[in-house]
Amino acid sequence: MAEVRLVDIEKKYGSFLAVPQQSLTIEDGEFLVLLGPSGCGKTTTMRMIAGLEDITAGDIQIAGERVNDKPPKDRDIAMVFQNYGLYPHMTVRQNIEYPLKLRKVNKAERARRVQDTADKVELGTLLDRRPSELSGGQRQRVALARAIVRTPKIFLMDEPLSNLDAKLRVTMRAELKHLHHELGVTTVYVTHDQMEAMTLADRVAVMREGRIVQLDTPKRIYSDPADLFVAGFIGSPSMNLIDGAVQDGRFIAEGMDLPVSLPDRDEVVFGIRPEDLELADGDTPIKGRLYALELTGESTLVTMRAGKTSVCARGHADFEAPINAPCHLAPKTGARFYLFDRATGQRLDG
Amino acid sequence: MNERTLSYALLVPAFVIVIATTIYPLAYSFVTSFREWDLTKQLRPSGFVGLQNYAHAATESGFQNSLWVTAIFVVTSVILTVVLAMSLALLLRRTGRLHTFTRIILILPFAMSPALIGVSYRFMFNPEFGVLAKGLGAVFPALEGTPWLANPDLAMAILVITDVWHWAPYMTFMCLGGLASVPRETEEAARIDGASNLRIVFGIILPQMKGVLLVTAVLKTIFALKMFDQVVTLTGGGPGTSTETMAFFIFNVGFEWFDMGYASALAWILTIITMVISAWYVRMLLSERKMATA
Numbered sequence: 001m002a003e004v005r006l007v008d009i010e011k012k013y014g015s016f017l018a019v020p021q022q023s024l025t026i027e028d029g030e031f032l033v034l035l036g037p038s039g040c041g042k043t044t045t046m047r048m049i050a051g052l053e054d055i056t057a058g059d060i061q062i063a064g065e066r067v068n069d070k071p072p073k074d075r076d077i078a079m080v081f082q083n084y085g086l087y088p089h090m091t092v093r094q095n096i097e098y099p100l101k102l103r104k105v106n107k108a109e110r111a112r113r114v115q116d117t118a119d120k121v122e123l124g125t126l127l128d129r130r131p132s133e134l135s136g137g138q139r140q141r142v143a144l145a146r147a148i149v150r151t152p153k154i155f156l157m158d159e160p161l162s163n164l165d166a167k168l169r170v171t172m173r174a175e176l177k178h179l180h181h182e183l184g185v186t187t188v189y190v191t192h193d194q195m196e197a198m199t200l201a202d203r204v205a206v207m208r209e210g211r212i213v214q215l216d217t218p219k220r221i222y223s224d225p226a227d228l229f230v231a232g233f234i235g236s237p238s239m240n241l242i243d244g245a246v247q248d249g250r251f252i253a254e255g256m257d258l259p260v261s262l263p264d265r266d267e268v269v270f271g272i273r274p275e276d277l278e279l280a281d282g283d284t285p286i287k288g289r290l291y292a293l294e295l296t297g298e299s300t301l302v303t304m305r306a307g308k309t310s311v312c313a314r315g316h317a318d319f320e321a322p323i324n325a326p327c328h329l330a331p332k333t334g335a336r337f338y339l340f341d342r343a344t345g346q347r348l349d350g
Numbered sequence: 351m352n353e354r355t356l357s358y359a360l361l362v363p364a365f366v367i368v369i370a371t372t373i374y375p376l377a378y379s380f381v382t383s384f385r386e387w388d389l390t391k392q393l394r395p396s397g398f399v400g401l402q403n404y405a406h407a408a409t410e411s412g413f414q415n416s417l418w419v420t421a422i423f424v425v426t427s428v429i430l431t432v433v434l435a436m437s438l439a440l441l442l443r444r445t446g447r448l449h450t451f452t453r454i455i456l457i458l459p460f461a462m463s464p465a466l467i468g469v470s471y472r473f474m475f476n477p478e479f480g481v482l483a484k485g486l487g488a489v490f491p492a493l494e495g496t497p498w499l500a501n502p503d504l505a506m507a508i509l510v511i512t513d514v515w516h517w518a519p520y521m522t523f524m525c526l527g528g529l530a531s532v533p534r535e536t537e538e539a540a541r542i543d544g545a546s547n548l549r550i551v552f553g554i555i556l557p558q559m560k561g562v563l564l565v566t567a568v569l570k571t572i573f574a575l576k577m578f579d580q581v582v583t584l585t586g587g588g589p590g591t592s593t594e595t596m597a598f599f600i601f602n603v604g605f606e607w608f609d610m611g612y613a614s615a616l617a618w619i620l621t622i623i624t625m626v627i628s629a630w631y632v633r634m635l636l637s638e639r640k641m642a643t644a
Binding site: 050051052071072073077078079081082083084085086087088089098099102103146 | 533539545554560
């Protein structure tokens with residue numbers, strides 16, 4: 001186990017700045033998720049930690065040791081790839097055994113560790129199969145087994161679940177969480193799936209255009225987003241973001257009129273999560289016509305429209321109403337809402 | 351005419367051409383291989399002689415020699431071409447201006463006619479004025495004045511070199527195509543697992559390239575078995591008969607000695623050898639595929 005420190009690291013491809021200068025410390029035993037949309041630099045950051053990409057500037061330290069010039073094999077890391085990265089010409093056993101073989105672990109010890117690891121990820125009976133004879137989930141387990149068999153200091157996982165179907169992804173997510181709890185190894189996990197980030201991480205680093213825009217616990221990222229980008233990226237369904245203006249202490253937009261504590265200004269974005277809204281009767285601050293109803297099982301997503309304004313609320317599963325019927329929404333008691341500057345995305349409400 | 355009939359009708363010209371230019375000559379040569387036909391005496395084949403032409407091949411020293419020459423040529427040129435092509439592909443698979451430029455100029459040797467290559471190399475290895483002969487002489491004074499093409503071993507070596515020079519670029523492109531299908535992640539996983547560059551090439555990349563390398567080898571083998579043009583223009587089969595390949599020898603039997611019956615039998619022996627080797631390769635390829643997709 002070890003702490004990972006990125007000190008003022010930067011990555012350029014020619015004149016293109018992929019990751020601008022930034023620092024990040026991943027605590028010993030922590031599960032840190034790098035989250036962001038495609039092309040935000042999260043995989044590049046991970047590959048720099050792995051040593052698969054050179055860094056243009058800065059330092060990378062693993063367990064207090066500068067590893068900038070060390071090749072990947074000498075950094076004591078293990079990586080799980082998006083497409084598994086299994087050796088197709090080797091059996092499951094040979095795949096898991098490979099890193100041990102390269103490190104000249106004796107045969108008996110190799111056999112024992114391979115069997116132990118395979119049992120841990122429930123692959124014990126599949127050791128003599130080739131990757132092509134396995135399902136996606138089983139292949140992912142082989143990749144995990146190959147990573148954990150030599151007990152590295154750091155685990156790096158690059159979107160390891162993105163090739164699995166939705167159901168399997170949920171199962172594997174729980175298994176990853178359990179595995180991390182059991183092994184306690186410092187883990188850096190890259191994903192664009194905010195649900196994965198929220199469920200797995202001790203801390204999430206939300207990235208945009210190569211920069212970490214917020215580094216915090218999942219709970220705080222959800223309840224206290226740093227800016228408009230994070231607010232819109234985290235949450236499913238995502239936060240309602242409504243364009244409007246503040247006049248005389250009220251946020252005004254088509255179909256909306258809410259009291260806010262902010263001086264008058266234009267170009268304001270009002271944010272509120274669907275679960276913080278409720279359907280109400282009479283003179284509510286949010287009014288429009290029912291646009292769509294989506295039953296998710298435990299609740300119904302109610303989308304209301306008023307001109308350009310579109311607002312989604314999480315309603316009771318039994319809620320039913322005709323499309324285009326008048327729709328009234330109100331923030332629940334104690335609901336949180338957020339105000340952002342349209343141009344800069346900065347939080348205005350503190 | 352319905353669509354089905356029309357589609358068959360449209361195929362007829364192609365069938366006619368293939369039958370006239372390939373099937374008929376093949377069948378004719380097969381029949382001829384069992385007959386006596388001395389072109390200096392008669393315009394058409396005469397009586398059947400059974401397996402006499404084939405039996406003659408089994409004992410005739412000229413053919414035995416060409417068989418041996420071809421075997422040496424095929425083994426060396428196939429191994430050298432595949433090894434060189436794979437090595438070049440590994441060097442050229444990166445993207446970048448230099449790599450792209452090198453890939454483009456690599457096409458040139460393959461674009462040249464084999465006959466022309468033979469003529470060019472004959473001039474280049476001329477001990478009096480050949481640029482390669484002179485250049486080698488300048489670097490290694492002991493080689494000054496070496497009669498390159500007059501020495502049987504050197505002539506064979508130069509024949510192999512010209513063939514490798516001609517085919518390696520094309521085979522490099524085949525290997526580059528194969529390399530593109532090897533997932534980069536397996537290589538990176540191996541680097542993280544602790545494999546050296548050499549181990550990555552031999553332990554991770556090459557096993558995944560088996561299929562492509564087999565196809566490359568089978569194609570090169572077929573082309574090498576048919577080696578003719580460069581022999582004619584570079585060595586003329588010499589010195590003596592040291593570079594007389596099967597195709598060259600069969601040509602001589604048919605069009606120098608005018609023994610068409612014997613030439614047909616030899617041509618069929620070459621065809622059967624080619625088919626057997628190809629079938630062996632295909633079998634290996636299929637078992638490889640079966641293992642990869644099992």
